[in-house]
Amino acid sequence: EPEVTQTPSHQVTQMGQEVILRCVPISNHLYFYWYRQILGQKVEFLVSFYNNEISEKSEIFDDQFSVERPDGSNFTLKIRSTKLEDSAMYFCASSEGTGYNEQFFGPGTRLTVL
Amino acid sequence: GNSVTQMEGPVTLSEEAFLTINCTYTATGYPSLFWYVQYPGEGLQLLLKATKADDKGSNKGFEATYRKETTSFHLEKGSVQVSDSAVYFCALRSRNSGNTPLVFGKGTRLSVIA
Numbered sequence A: 001e002p003e004v005t006q007t008p009s010h011q012v013t014q015m016g017q018e019v020i021l022r023c024v025p026i027s028n029h030l031y032f033y034w035y036r037q038i039l040g041q042k043v044e045f046l047v048s049f050y051n052n053e054i055s056e057k058s059e060i061f062d063d064q065f066s067v068e069r070p071d072g073s074n075f076t077l078k079i080r081s082t083k084l085e086d087s088a089m090y091f092c093a094s095s096e097g098t099g100y101n102e103q104f105f106g107p108g109t110r111l112t113v114l
Numbered sequence B: 001g002n003s004v005t006q007m008e009g010p011v012t013l014s015e016e017a018f019l020t021i022n023c024t025y026t027a028t029g030y031p032s033l034f035w036y037v038q039y040p041g042e043g044l045q046l047l048l049k050a051t052k053a054d055d056k057g058s059n060k061g062f063e064a065t066y067r068k069e070t071t072s073f074h075l076e077k078g079s080v081q082v083s084d085s086a087v088y089f090c091a092l093r094s095r096n097s098g099n100t101p102l103v104f105g106k107g108t109r110l111s112v113i114a
Helices: none
Strands: A005-007 A010-013 A019-024 A031-039 A043-051 A053-057 A063-066 A075-081 A087-093 A109-113 B003-006 B013-014 B019-021 B023-028 B033-040 B046-049 B056-059 B062-065 B075-077 B087-095 B109-114
Touching: A005 B046, A010 A019, A010 A053, A010 A063, A019 A031, A019 A087, A019 A109, A043 A075, A053 B056, A109 B019, B013 B019, B019 B109, B023 B075, B023 B087, B046 B062
Parallel strands: A010 A109, B013 B109
Antiparallel strands: A005 A019, A019 A075, A031 A043, A031 A087, A043 A053, A063 A075, A087 A109, B003 B023, B019 B075, B033 B046, B033 B087, B046 B056, B056 B062, B062 B075, B087 B109
């Protein structure tokens, strides 16, 4: 069964460093998303992406964040200069289309900023 | 804005016990409602959904009914198993078009002991 994959499963970085979180969405899906969950808090929407551009973003997704689909399979989230408060579990998701199409989630990348 | 509130965990039950995880929501319009489950080491998986008032979503013995009058979508299962141990997330999605993001609750960890 097709699934969304994410790498790495756990990333540890120093404050101020750049990190890139990688996702491989399901191959025939067109819509891509990043969410995050700070420990003990809600899963929060960051950004959605379609047709090589951002469709929607939350107020969390500031200038330190960027997303890219560098090739036909990967979808990446870059944090330019990490802060302690960026420590969280980051989930990638993809869906076939809009509306009621199910979003399929990856297993997450745990980012720890020291 | 839209929000989801679900009961705090963790919840610990004995096998074959009855499960209820409460979920209430605040939303404009008539959102679609979801329960996602996250098993250890895996991504979020859609468990069930309901798209309009009085709809009942069901899957794997779990049920939830969309109650517009009480703005609730409580998850229930008559007899839990050890394999149901996971984190359960209630979520909503507004009916706007486009790749509308999911709005999640904090999640409730369920542990079922034999």
